[in-house]
Amino acid sequence: MLLLLAALPGLFWEGAPDTAPALHDAGIKQILVPASRLDSWKGVPDITAAAADLQGAMKLLAPTVNYRIDEASATRAPWIVANGWRFIRRPQGRFYYDVTGRQAALAAAEAFAYGAQAMIRTDAAGLKPLAEMLDFLRTIPGDPLPPVADIGYIDDGSTASGEVMNLLVRDNLLFRLVAAPDGRLKVNVKLGTKEYPLADAKNPSTVAHTVRFNLTDDKRSLRIYGSPVVVARLTASGDHARVHLLNYAGASRKVDGVRIRVLGRYTKHQLWMADGTNVELLDFSAQPDATEFTLPELKTYGVIDLSR
Amino acid sequence: MPGPYPGQVIRVHAENSIDANSGKVNAQLVHQMIASGMKALTGDARNEDAWARFISPRDVVGIKVNCSGAPRICSSPEIVADIANNLIAVGVPAKQIYVYERFENQLQSVGYGKYLPAGVNIYAVETSRSSILNYDPKTYVETSFFGEDDTRSNVARLVSETLTKIVNVPNLKEHQASGVTGCLKNIAYGNFSNVARSHNFEKTNTLTFIGTLAAVEPVHSRVVLNIMDGLRGVWHAGPFSEMARFRFYPKQIMIGTDPVAMDHELIDVIEAKRKAEGAVSIFDRSMSHVGRDNSNPNTNHYIREPGHVEYASKLGLGVFDDARIKLKVIEL
Numbered sequence A: 001m002l003l004l005l006a007a008l009p010g011l012f013w014e015g016a017p018d019t020a021p022a023l024h025d026a027g028i029k030q031i032l033v034p035a036s037r038l039d040s041w042k043g044v045p046d047i048t049a050a051a052a053d054l055q056g057a058m059k060l061l062a063p064t065v066n067y068r069i070d071e072a073s074a075t076r077a078p079w080i081v082a083n084g085w086r087f088i089r090r091p092q093g094r095f096y097y098d099v100t101g102r103q104a105a106l107a108a109a110e111a112f113a114y115g116a117q118a119m120i121r122t123d124a125a126g127l128k129p130l131a132e133m134l135d136f137l138r139t140i141p142g143d144p145l146p147p148v149a150d151i152g153y154i155d156d157g158s159t160a161s162g163e164v165m166n167l168l169v170r171d172n173l174l175f176r177l178v179a180a181p182d183g184r185l186k187v188n189v190k191l192g193t194k195e196y197p198l199a200d201a202k203n204p205s206t207v208a209h210t211v212r213f214n215l216t217d218d219k220r221s222l223r224i225y226g227s228p229v230v231v232a233r234l235t236a237s238g239d240h241a242r243v244h245l246l247n248y249a250g251a252s253r254k255v256d257g258v259r260i261r262v263l264g265r266y267t268k269h270q271l272w273m274a275d276g277t278n279v280e281l282l283d284f285s286a287q288p289d290a291t292e293f294t295l296p297e298l299k300t301y302g303v304i305d306l307s308r
Numbered sequence B: 001m002p003g004p005y006p007g008q009v010i011r012v013h014a015e016n017s018i019d020a021n022s023g024k025v026n027a028q029l030v031h032q033m034i035a036s037g038m039k040a041l042t043g044d045a046r047n048e049d050a051w052a053r054f055i056s057p058r059d060v061v062g063i064k065v066n067c068s069g070a071p072r073i074c075s076s077p078e079i080v081a082d083i084a085n086n087l088i089a090v091g092v093p094a095k096q097i098y099v100y101e102r103f104e105n106q107l108q109s110v111g112y113g114k115y116l117p118a119g120v121n122i123y124a125v126e127t128s129r130s131s132i133l134n135y136d137p138k139t140y141v142e143t144s145f146f147g148e149d150d151t152r153s154n155v156a157r158l159v160s161e162t163l164t165k166i167v168n169v170p171n172l173k174e175h176q177a178s179g180v181t182g183c184l185k186n187i188a189y190g191n192f193s194n195v196a197r198s199h200n201f202e203k204t205n206t207l208t209f210i211g212t213l214a215a216v217e218p219v220h221s222r223v224v225l226n227i228m229d230g231l232r233g234v235w236h237a238g239p240f241s242e243m244a245r246f247r248f249y250p251k252q253i254m255i256g257t258d259p260v261a262m263d264h265e266l267i268d269v270i271e272a273k274r275k276a277e278g279a280v281s282i283f284d285r286s287m288s289h290v291g292r293d294n295s296n297p298n299t300n301h302y303i304r305e306p307g308h309v310e311y312a313s314k315l316g317l318g319v320f321d322d323a324r325i326k327l328k329v330i331e332l
Helices: A002-007 A017-026 A035-041 A084-089 A103-113 A124-138 A159-170 A198-202 A204-215 B027-042 B047-052 B077-089 B104-110 B157-162 B183-188 B206-214 B259-276 B308-314
Strands: A030-033 A048-051 A064-066 A079-081 A094-099 A117-122 A151-154 A175-177 A187-190 A222-225 A230-237 A240-247 A258-263 A268-273 A282-286 A290-295 A301-307 B008-013 B061-065 B097-103 B121-126 B135-142 B152-156 B165-169 B171-175 B179-181 B223-234 B252-256 B326-331
Touching: A017 A124, A030 A035, A035 A048, A084 A103, A084 A159, A084 A175, A094 A103, A103 A117, A103 A124, A103 A240, A103 A301, A117 A124, A151 A159, A159 A198, A159 A204, A187 A204, A198 A204, A222 A230, A230 A258, A240 A258, A282 B135, A290 A301, B008 B027, B008 B259, B027 B047, B027 B077, B027 B223, B027 B252, B027 B326, B047 B077, B061 B077, B061 B157, B077 B097, B077 B165, B077 B223, B097 B104, B097 B157, B104 B121, B121 B157, B135 B157, B135 B206, B152 B157, B165 B183, B171 B259, B179 B183, B179 B259, B179 B308, B183 B206, B183 B223, B183 B259, B183 B308, B206 B308, B223 B259, B252 B259, B259 B308
Parallel strands: A030 A048, A094 A117, A151 A175, A151 A187, B008 B326, B061 B097, B061 B165, B097 B121, B165 B223, B171 B223
Antiparallel strands: A064 A079, A222 A258, A230 A240, A240 A301, A258 A290, A268 A301, A282 A290, B008 B252, B135 B152, B171 B179, B223 B252
């Protein structure tokens, strides 16, 4: 339980105690405040304050989707702004978001899905969505399962390498960082090799496509059909698996139907949906090699536990 | 497909079928055109007998309309209504008839309800754009064109789970990507999800994708009749027909069971019109004619692929060979 709470993102609030009514109205019960303000928040009823500092924490991008409808580009795929690769690169890192409105909820869900230590600074409009998301996240049982990876990625720490990781995350190509090629993984990737020349990294999308080609879709532990704006994270061990689904357009529009394919046969499922979404999985199919199902609606975030 | 009349195409032309100035359709004449065409195709003396060859009272029938470009151009409500009336005449209950299209906003813009017999269903597959919920997760074509992550195109559930027969009602149009959009494309791209990915770039994958989708069961066997609405047509910048000057009025309806033979005739009509207008052939593949501004009839967004019709013939969907196509023209 302690581990679970530690993984919950927190609201970083710089306001004085006279802003407490706004927090109460939104349903915020815990806040992180600058150390200089901590004393002033002591004694404010129904709000627990702890000291925190943005200094030394990495600022994240506001998670969203840019559709770029009026922009000439090589692809019509919407541009997903995601931070998953940053969490994977710095698993012990401290992060913070500076987000407004409903993006605060998506930010909290993103950090939670990756088990990242993140603070969220938001505006008045973001308080209620954030509080609702945090309440929801508290209902999800802790996830002791390790992340699933098909790809071993040797990160040289460069900007180019980071952008390749970003594309892998956004394309739902599951990887973990390795120091050297790991024979247990289906594909190993190192920029600067004959197979993945540095020159290709100028267009990281090209590298991601090459990785996918080498991996092959059949061997991907996770596939997403029906939406280009849903990014998934998969954890699994033994007879259990957990699928985290993030709708990066969730601050403005829901996804009507997304089909998920997970390698392995799982016959049972349980789901938790944010935003009060009350749905059941549709067309659940447990084949010998893979399990497929349709989530009829995804507003911001959903978690699906699978078991045999 | 190609059904009991491979290679046969009936073209019924009636000069008074539509007023080119007002766009008003003569519903009575449309009824005569379809009845004449059906009788000519089957050899039956009675219209009801002709329809009964394809449809039985127990069938659940889909009328696959085309609303890309609606309300400017679409499957004419008068034609769709006449087809529904013919189905009812052979004993199909109205509640077992579905006028359907993929996109709800396009379908609603036509207002078919005002024309159709009471009880006929009007159904859109995607009530929310790109929603996969009304597609069959078990029946799909999987392919990757450019590295897109969603590699599946699923058939509409209505087709796989409800309908027993489909009457296909395309328009007579040029298409910027596929060259023409007639029977085959309305069957293929009109019944499957996630198909626009085949024409994301100047060089498209429509050549093979259209026939491949149309050949998938149960679509393949459920399309029993094609009635192509050629009262209006589009000879350039199709299918949406945003520029009125590229519309024309062939004033004809084509009928047959062979979508390939009919689309071959469609190609001929579009080519003849383009030639008369001084525009390049839809078979032209010069990159110098590819560009953003298609208000010029010699500029197009894509390299067109009218070869998709011949390709479909190789999948067994019909007859493409000119020498084996029997075109019968009826003048009313």
